[in-house]
Amino acid sequence: MSHTVLLINPNTSRPTTDMMVAIAQACFEHLGRSDILVQGLTAPQGPGMLTEMNELEQAAAIAQHPQVLAQAQHADGVIVGAFGDPGLQALAEQVSVPVIGIGQAAMLQAARAGSPFGIATTTPGLEQSILEQVQRYGWSEQFSGLRLTPTAPLDLAQEPERQNQELEDSVLACIQQDGARAVIIGGGPLAQSAQALQTKLAVPVINPIIAACELMAERLPAEPH
Structure with missing residues (x-):
């Protein structure tokens, strides 16, 4: 039995969707879960x-979009691929399968990996x-701060090497x-930067896409051998 996981990109950038899907699919393969197939869905409208x-807030409306809902209802699991988890709660209330936000999963993994944990990101407009x-999510006591x-x-976003350096x-x-x-690393579109930094630094650098996939793998039963 195979599982389909719908990875929703709440922004309208198709290259970002493709990049996140590739990372997610490789993660499931690495976990020995070749029974999980990742399907990408790019926001039909919005930023x-x-x-x-x-x-x-605009992106949160994706949870109500008929096309998104239809695909989510036919999937075995849903990942919301933006760090702010827009529309997560609304989607979870409308489907009967696991719905995981990458922000939610990353914080859970970071708290498990080492408290206190910090967040590094590129969007000062989303600081609050x-x-x-x-x-x-209840992690205030374990949180060391945002940079x-x-x-x-x-x-x-147009200069990957500079983005990697500033995030480092x-x-x-x-x-x-x-x-x-x-x-x-606080952002779905920053997942490639997160991968680049994981090998360079001594502490765990949490890639939110990977964190969400690992949590999804726990929630979807594997085929008995």
């Missing part, structure tokens, strides 16, 4: 990248939202200045 509160999210890259997020600096600030023992 191309979530960098401000109003864009995150991320702090509220930490509180909402932001200095360059505008849309500019960084932010991760190091989380570790050296805030005392973090694990650091989350």
